[in-house]
Amino acid sequence: MxxxxxxxxxxxxxxxxxxxxxxxxxxxxxAAGNTFNLDYAFHDGMFANSAGKNFLDQIQFAYDNGFRSLEDNGMVGRPVDEQTKIGEKMAKLGMTMGVFVVDKGGNGANSLATGKPEYVDIFLKGCRQAVEVAKRVNAKWVTVVPGDFERHLSIGLQTANVITALRRGAEILEPNNLVMVLEALSDTPDLFLRSSDQTYEICKAVDSPSCKILFDIYHMQKNDGNIINRMNDAWDEIAYIQIGDNPGRKEPTTGEINYKNVFKFIHSKGYKGVLGMEHGISKPGKEGEQRLIQAYRECDDFLQA
Structure with missing residues (x-):
């Protein structure tokens, strides 16, 4: 016994x-549905193997896995009824719409640095269109890239041309509580806007709550480096952040950027905005999508780090 x-x-x-x-x-x-410490926004197609090609199903899948925002660069090109359905789905789930790109407001398609009236008119038309799209999807931010460098003009004149055009754009967006976020890129040296301090200077000159910085960590790692200090220097003008590791522009943990430390810094600054997942996926199929989610779980686990 x-x-x-x-x-x-x-x-x-x-x-x-x-x-x-x-x-x-x-x-x-x-748990799978737990949210993150920061607000990461996925893209259409990112969970297509797990949820199917229907964007609304992907939105639900992302929500079920803890994501509370999405961004869609090509939202302007979607049919109006699709935009409306996306907006309604997000509203039902309480999700946030991240950036979409102003039509013809990116890369070399429309260079504001030239000062040509026809280019400014195209940009302003894109701003007016963006206001209507934003209403359907409840968006707060739109991406603007001023276009290519104009080699026949001095940098001072180009900068003045860009500032003048952006001020006119802000006059359209500001009454509608919409913010254009300027993105410096690394895609080609032909682009006018290339660095965070240059973007900061322009935002200060435009002097509008509707003209702020989109700090894309991938592009700025390539062009600037010194990411945390660069972000800190420009912090009061940063309204939106995008993610991508370097080299390769895939999910965090695949390159040289210590995203756990970067996310910890962003959180320490009290950032409550969206961080767009503007990158590819390192592995194919459902396995790659699960690894993507896990990578964000790992890098988002910074509070005890």
């Missing part, structure tokens, strides 16, 4: 240890 009692007590004690260990492990491992 004593031996039987001893075995029972030993078994119960062991079971208690196992249960406690299991509870601790469960507490440390986020």
């Amino acid at each position: 004593q031996r039987r009692k001893f075995v029972q007590q030993s078994f119960l004690a062991g079971a208690s240890v196992i249960a406690a260990s299991s509870l601790k492990a469960a507490a440390n491992k986020p």
Whole structure:
């Protein structure tokens, strides 16, 4: 009887240890639907293998896995009824719409640095169109890239031309509570806007709550480096952030950027905005999509770091 009692007590004690260990492990491992410390925004196609090609199904899948925002560069090109359905789906789930790109407001398609009236008119038309799209999807930010460098004009004149055009754009966006976020890129040296300090200077000159910085960490790692200090220097003008590791422009953990530390810095600044997941995926299929989610879980686990 004593031996039987001893075995029972030993078994119960062991079971208690196992249960406690299991509870601790469960507490440390986020459930699939748990949100993140920061607000990451996925793109159409990012979860197509797991949820199917229908964007609304991908939105639901992303939500179920803890993401609370999305961004869609090509939103302007979607049919109006699709824009409306996307807006309604996000509203139902309480999700946030990240950036979309102002039509003909990116790369070399429309160079504001030239000062040509026809280019400014195209940009302003894009701003007016963006206001209508933003209403359907409840967007707050739109991406603007001033276009190519104009080699026949001095940098001072080009900068003045860009500032003048952006001020006119802000006059359209500001009454509608829409913010254009200027993005410096690394795609080609022909682009006018290339660095965070240049973008900061222009935002200060435009002097509007509707003209701020989109700090794309991937592009700025290539052009500027020194990411945390660069972000800190321009912080009061940064309204939106995008993500991508370098080299390769894939998810965090695939390149040289210590995203856990970068995210920790962003969180320490009290940032409540969206961080767009503007990058590819390093592995194919469902496995790649699960690895993508796990990479964000790992890098978002910075509070104890």
